[in-house]
Every structure is written in structure tokens, then in C-alpha cells.
Amino acid sequence: SQTIHQWPATLVQPVGSPLSLECTVEGTSNPNLYWYRQAAGRGLQLLFYSIGIDQISSEVPQNLSASRPQDRQFILSSKKLLLSDSGFYLCAWSDRGTGELFFGEGSRLTVL
């Protein structure tokens, strides 16, 4: 069966510090991969979308970046965090052509 795991689950970072969130998927090959961000009490904002290794679409201009060094690994990074980067970050995968996303457990980031 397929599983998705992301880490860390929670982190508190100072403004200007770097960020790295990692997500891995098991049990499937060549999935679509996604990073979403959710502010408290709000909807899910699509940040990055990838259909394959090194094929990443950035949806919102910001100080975040994403990389997909392996087929089932998706990394979200920042060189310098802003206060507005605080939120709940969700990694997800899907098979092609379906509307079903499978989400990781989420990473709650607080920037102080």
C-alpha cells in the first residue's frame, strides 16, 4: 500500500532563518507531488506542483522553493523565513488523472 510521510511535524523558527521540509512517498511510482500551505482557519493554497523529477511548477511568487531530487521525494525550502511564512504545510501525492490527493500528516511552522 502507498504511504506518505513528511517531517518535521512542528517547528519554531526565527525570522531570517532557513527552512527545509521533507516529504517521501512509498508504494507508488512517478506520482504527482504537491506542497500546500494553510493559514489558521483558512483554505489550502497550492505552492508547488511536480509531475516528475526536476519538473516543478511554482504557483505563488514567494521566498520559498521546492526540489524533487528523486521520484518520490519532495523538499520545500527557504533561505530566509518571513513572519508571513507561518502556517500548516501539507505535502500530497496523486495518481495522474484523478481528483484524489493523499496528504501527509502536515508540518506546523511558526516563524517568530
Add this chain to the structure above:
Amino acid sequence: GQSLEQPSEVTAVEGAIVQINCTYQTSGFYGLSWYQQHDGGAPTFLSYNALDGLEETGRFSSFLSRSDSYGYLLLQELQMKDSASYFCAVNGNTDKLIFGTGTRLQVFP
């Protein structure tokens, strides 16, 4: 671009039926999905409609009208555990899934 609208909050009592509407504007359309999210948790998939009509899965049903750019999620025999946020989402002419702002459902005893 793509946009989705759904009510921000709905309240109901246990055992009742509630309908959460979603209207969308999108360039290209593959399908409409629904997700449930409990506080502090990740969203979980409920249903997907690619064609017009009603899809039923247990107590939950989802409807789509492509000509009206409209869908709804119907929850029957409400239980306390159904209190959560519900999101509609569309994928247009790609596999990108764009989410609505969410509807918070509160079920009272």
C-alpha cells in the same frame, strides 16, 4: 484563473441532513473533489465527480452539474464526528488541484 466559492460556515443537529454548495470558475475542467479536514489534521478525500449527476458513498453524496459550474456535498444522518471543515476542489486542464476556502460544519446534539 480558477476560483471556487463555498459558504464559510454551516450548522446542523445530529441526525439532520446538510448540503454544502460549491460554485467554481475554471479554464478547463476535469472534475470536482470534496475533502474533509478535522481541526489539527490533514484533509482526507471524500469523493470525486467528473461527470454530471450524483455519486453516493454511504452517508455522503456528491453532485455535479458541469453546465452550471456547480456541485454540492450532501451529508445525511449527521453525527457529532462530522463536525469538521469541508473543502471542494477542482482540477482544470492539468492535474493541479485548486481548493475552495472551506466550509466549517458544526453539528450540535
